[in-house]
Amino acid sequence: MREEFAIRVDDLGVRFRRRRRGGRTLKDLFGGSARRMRPGAFWALRHVTFDVAQGEAIGIVGRNGQGKSTLLKLVAGVLLPDEGSVTVHGGVAPLIEITGGFVGDLTVRENVRLTAGLHGMSKTAIARRFDDIIAFAELDDFVETPYKHLSSGMKVRLAFSVVSQLDEPILLVDEVLAVGDKAFREKCYRRIDELLAEGRTLFFVSHNEKDLRRFCTRGLYLDKGALKLDAPISDVLDAYNADYNR
Template sequence: MTASDLAIEVQDLGVRFRRNRRGRRNIKDLFSDSSRRAKPGEFWALRDVSFDVKPGESIGVVGRNGQGKSTLLKLVAGVLLADEGTVSVNGGVAPLIEITGGFVGDLTVRENVRLTSGLHGMSKAEVSRRFDGIIDFAELEDFIDTPYKHLSNGMKVRLAFAVVSQLEEPILLVDEVLAVGDKAFREKCYRRIDELLADGRTLFFVSHSERDLRRFCTRGLYLDKHRLAMDAPIGKVLDRYNADYPTGV
């Protein structure tokens, strides 16, 4: 299979962050590749990570807190840039990564739907056509003209998922946000994800919920010590993770 046949291709990926201001990289560092070592005050969030994802695959990313799961998702989404290696994504992504991403506190729900949908690439005609469905899915009919900042966290999650799940991009990125919200709405989101997977979408899913990972994912990536420790069927990955860390995250 060639690179053009893959949904996602990651090769020798590495990204580093600073722990404090003293370790901050300067302009010279940005244009220099003189050393593969992290400088004082820096650490590798991910290192030497390589994997491919075929169109239509459902990938679950597993690991303890702080091992680079959300960082990997943001690299695939194009929110972060790698310090080493490459990330190639063939096709658009529908990112459900941070519930506040793209929303403006002082704008109303109505205004935010139009703004964020447009930022995700929907035309004005598409937004108008999908608007009622978004509001209905988010269960915010009584809050259309309420400023976003006055919504509860649960309402914000509902709105974010409602917008992103309407996108027709082939790759869906989900990062733990479904842990917020009531049980009834989570089940509603799960049914929508099932519909998207049945439609042939590719899922890249970060979660600590073993139940959700087993439900949606067929394959798992296990990140440990900031590297890819295992790439295998999701059941085997979860068994390995639970054996390594029986007390959880």
């Protein structure tokens, strides 16, 4: 394995419970071994191992429900593994469930301060970058507007603008480029290009083959919670398309 890595995943496994009628009992919650598979449980990911070098751009490929978003959440620290480990060198800028964490009754100004602060940006840095965040999101006329009154497109623009201003070395992106109009997507593309040019690491989930080929040099193909292929992005996309078209 590489010595200088941004992300290292070793024999990773995480399981979830399927919802069942009647809810969970106390026995479900506290009884038995934590390692023992219980009725209704399934492995979303298992025996997944890889590492990502600093500055690499990795695309995660697979059908819906194969563990892609779960993997990003594990790298982000939102979820904890049931088996194995995830080691991350440096902080992460997560573009995952992008509009989560914003407060409807707070204004755009207040939400920028809150969200950027929760991601670790100092008050001085927020003040210095505030105008750039608002300008990128194209919300100059909505700074004092409550967040709940923004359109869905405005909310996405604001969230991307805040997170893309973070100084963290690792950028986690989950389908965020699938939303927004064409002009804003192009702006996002340029911003990601800038971040990659700075040497940031990109971990990118998308169903858009064009985006994956544009940004990524290497791909991880997840199938039924397992890592089916780790190879150059062109080879991974070819394998995925061949399986999909069978």
